Amino acid sequence: MSNPKITGYGDDLTVDGIRIGDLSPHDHENIEKEKGGQNYNPLENVVVSHVKDSSTLICRKPSVDGVAAYVEEELIDGLCCYSAVNQGQLNQEIVDAVTHHLNNEKLPTVPRSIRHKYMGAFLLASTSITGMDKVVPKVSGVESWELTFKLCRRWGYQVKQIPKNQCIIVGAKGNFHGRTVAAVSMSDDPDSRDDFGPFLPGIELVPYNDIDALESLFKAKGDRIAAYLVEPIQGEAGVIVPDPDYWPKVEKLCKEYNILLAMDEVQTGFGRTGANFAYQLFNVKPDIIGCGKAAGGGILPVSFVAGKKEIIDTLTPGSEGSTFGGYPLAAVVGVYAIKTLVDLKLADNAKVRGGQLMNYFNDIKSEFPDKIKETRGKGLLTAFEMFDEKYLDGHKVSVELLNEGVYAKETHHSTVRIAPALTIKSWQIDNMAEKLRKVIKLL
Numbered sequence: 381m382s383n384p385k386i387t388g389y390g391d392d393l394t395v396d397g398i399r400i401g402d403l404s405p406h407d408h409e410n411i412e413k414e415k416g417g418q419n420y421n422p423l424e425n426v427v428v429s430h431v432k433d434s435s436t437l438i439c440r441k442p443s444v445d446g447v448a449a450y451v452e453e454e455l456i457d458g459l460c461c462y463s464a465v466n467q468g469q470l471n472q473e474i475v476d477a478v479t480h481h482l483n484n485e486k487l488p489t490v491p492r493s494i495r496h497k498y499m500g501a502f503l504l505a506s507t508s509i510t511g512m513d514k515v516v517p518k519v520s521g522v523e524s525w526e527l528t529f530k531l532c533r534r535w536g537y538q539v540k541q542i543p544k545n546q547c548i549i550v551g552a553k554g555n556f557h558g559r560t561v562a563a564v565s566m567s568d569d570p571d572s573r574d575d576f577g578p579f580l581p582g583i584e585l586v587p588y589n590d591i592d593a594l595e596s597l598f599k600a601k602g603d604r605i606a607a608y609l610v611e612p613i614q615g616e617a618g619v620i621v622p623d624p625d626y627w628p629k630v631e632k633l634c635k636e637y638n639i640l641l642a643m644d645e646v647q648t649g650f651g652r653t654g655a656n657f658a659y660q661l662f663n664v665k666p667d668i669i670g671c672g673k674a675a676g677g678g679i680l681p682v683s684f685v686a687g688k689k690e691i692i693d694t695l696t697p698g699s700e701g702s703t704f705g706g707y708p709l710a711a712v713v714g715v716y717a718i719k720t721l722v723d724l725k726l727a728d729n730a731k732v733r734g735g736q737l738m739n740y741f742n743d744i745k746s747e748f749p750d751k752i753k754e755t756r757g758k759g760l761l762t763a764f765e766m767f768d769e770k771y772l773d774g775h776k777v778s779v780e781l782l783n784e785g786v787y788a789k790e791t792h793h794s795t796v797r798i799a800p801a802l803t804i805k806s807w808q809i810d811n812m813a814e815k816l817r818k819v820i821k822l823l
């Protein structure tokens with residue numbers, strides 16, 4: 381144990397004599413392997429350095445002649461931090477709001493036990509954009525999901541009058557809601573669950589997009605079920621879009637059995653799918669939603685739960701809270717994340733550019749019918765699935781795309797998701813699609 385000596389900014393940032401700007405991609409990998417938990421498997425031989433424009437990153441790759449520590453190259457950001465950067469990297473209006481409020485407005489950091497003047501603005505903007513009665517701020521995406529889960533249980537006991545400790549929350553198979561114990565209790569992914577048990581009771585899973593399975597469960601246990609808590613489009617599962625009549629049927633069933641329809645819009649919200657929130661694509665209105673990722677404009681982790689008054693009002697002082705949930709900077713960033721979503725018409729752009737990208741996907745599928753099995757997507761949440769063959773490997777595609785200057789990542793062995801910033805330009809989509817075509821051709 382020692383007191384590390386830390387100086388400088390950017391490449392001059394130096395910790396105990398090690399200057400960041402002197403490290404090769406290999407050095408970075410070694411430090412991460414030696415000093416960090418191995419819970420990610422990052423793309424090899426590349427380190428992101430800084431932003432060039434809203435959809436382009438500058439990254440460092442090993443120098444081929446070995447003279448320099450690295451060479452810098454452009455990388456189209458085809459993932460935008462798993463849809464956290466819908467507003468584009470370093471969105472200028474959000475950056476200006478942050479720097480202005482810190483430098484000029486002298487923004488304090490205070491918890492929720494004392495009021496601050498920006499909370500009102502955040503609540504006004506977030507209830508307005510969601511069309512919900514009330515909002516509770518949190519920090520990460522999984523926290524918004526977990527608070528939604530807790531609120532559904534509370535509503536189940538206090539409003540629906542489910543007997544104590546008998547409440548059931550229904551989820552969908554293949555879901556992804558994050559990494560807390562509650563979220564992995566609902567997961568059916570062995571990688572997320574192995575040796576993290578025992579898990580939370582009171583959870584049942586149904587196959588996604590199967591209305592009959594849901595109805596059978598509601599018939600059997602509906603008096604104990606508080607909510608169906610689910611993604612409107614499954615993101616991590618590989619962009620699974622349900623049948624057009626699924627959500628209207630689910631909504632009807634939920635009403636019939638007095639069960640809440642609770643949606644996790646952490647990945648699908650904030651314009652990603654071509655509507656401000658994905659449920660709007662299906663003409664339904666959930667009772668409660670959880671938002672995160674782009675709710676912080678790609679700058680700060682900001683999340684929130686938005687719902688009907690009778691659900692949110694089950695919260696009482698002391699029953700919930702979070703030190704940084706809704707603190708002044710998060711409130712300001714949250715307001716500006718919504719302002720840019722509206723002013724830049726991000727949902728409309730996602731619809732148009734998403735259509736353009738899907739056309740390319742479909743062209744590539746027609747050109748290589750033995751390689752691409754299916755293309756899926758709404759707005760700029762898109763994916764293509766390859767046939768289950770050894771040589772059609774999602775990770776290989778990600779690596780080859782990286783060599784071509786596109787950052788994308790497989791969600792499963794054979795599925796690659798592409799979800800760029802919603803500010804992406806037409807020519808950048810053309811560019812990305814051409815590189816994709818080249819990579820698929822060479823597989």
Ligand SMILES: Cc1ncc(COP(=O)(O)O)c(C=O)c1O
Binds near residue numbers: 644
């Ligand atoms: C649908 C959904 N819910 C929740 C989460 C968790 O968000 P976070 O990683 O910010 O906790 C994610 C993350 O990918 C997600 O896709």
